[in-house]
Amino acid sequence: xxxxxQLDSPLALNQVDETRDKLMATHPDLAEEGAIQIVIIKTxxxxxxxxxxxxxxxxxxxxxxxxxxxxxxxxxxxVHSMKEVPTYLPDKxxxxxxxPREDVRDAFISLSAASVADLPSGSVIGTASLRRKSQILHRxxxxxxxxxxxxxxxxxxxxxxxGVVQATxxxxxxxxxxxxxxxxxxxxxxxxMLPAVAQGAIGIACRSNDDKMENYIAxxxxxxx
Numbered sequence: 001x002x003x004x005x006q007l008d009s010p011l012a013l014n015q016v017d018e019t020r021d022k023l024m025a026t027h028p029d030l031a032e033e034g035a036i037q038i039v040i041i042k043t044x045x046x047x048x049x050x051x052x053x054x055x056x057x058x059x060x061x062x063x064x065x066x067x068x069x070x071x072x073x074x075x076x077x078x079v080h081s082m083k084e085v086p087t088y089l090p091d092k093x094x095x096x097x098x099x100p101r102e103d104v105r106d107a108f109i110s111l112s113a114a115s116v117a118d119l120p121s122g123s124v125i126g127t128a129s130l131r132r133k134s135q136i137l138h139r140x141x142x143x144x145x146x147x148x149x150x151x152x153x154x155x156x157x158x159x160x161x162x163g164v165v166q167a168t169x170x171x172x173x174x175x176x177x178x179x180x181x182x183x184x185x186x187x188x189x190x191x192x193m194l195p196a197v198a199q200g201a202i203g204i205a206c207r208s209n210d211d212k213m214e215n216y217i218a219x220x221x222x223x224x225x
Contacts, residue, residue: 079203
């Protein structure tokens with residue numbers, strides 16, 4: 001059986017490792033050496049970092065190449081951050097499993113302020129998320145320092161430390177999975193920052209005609225999630 005993860009993303013690899021470990025613990029035949037292989041797939045969303053996602057195709061850019069590999073039979077299952085999955089799945093695929101959902105909230109991270117309200121004049125918040133931008137501007141309509149800011153967790157934290165921006169917001173679930181919550185300045189309640197749909201959830205997909213894979217991954221499904 002083959003699973004996949006996105007190149008250059010420690011968080012994507014972490015999610016695949018979690019899936020692999022759960023499959024091996026639940027199905028002894030998958031614990032045998034070589035039973036689970038990992039294929040590296042780099043998506044368009046990972047490659048194009050200079051533009052906002054909304055300008056180049058939206059969240060489907062993180063799944064398009066992976067979906068194609070799944071449909072073509074290059075991989076047997078695919079592992080996704082559910083907030084990156086489009087509303088409608090591609091034909092010939094199903095998603096019978098969500099792992100237990102992590103914390104849904106966003107984290108505020110800054111070296112110079114405890115909150116957006118405390119940021120010094122002229123500060124820049126790095127975020128590529130229209131959801132976050134709109135909520136920041138709704139709460140602070142006079143704030144003008146919003147900068148398109150993309151990349152994996154480590155890249156964004158490095159840019160923050162280099163002073164490219166003075167603050168950023170990240171999904172708390174990802175920081176928890178990477179054991180990097182020491183970087184969090186404050187956790188935003190859902191009233192302060194409404195999370196993305198399905199934020200914090202990991203979904204596992206397979207081909208709709210692959211009953212064997214469906215049975216494997218459906219056994220991991222967390223019904224409450």
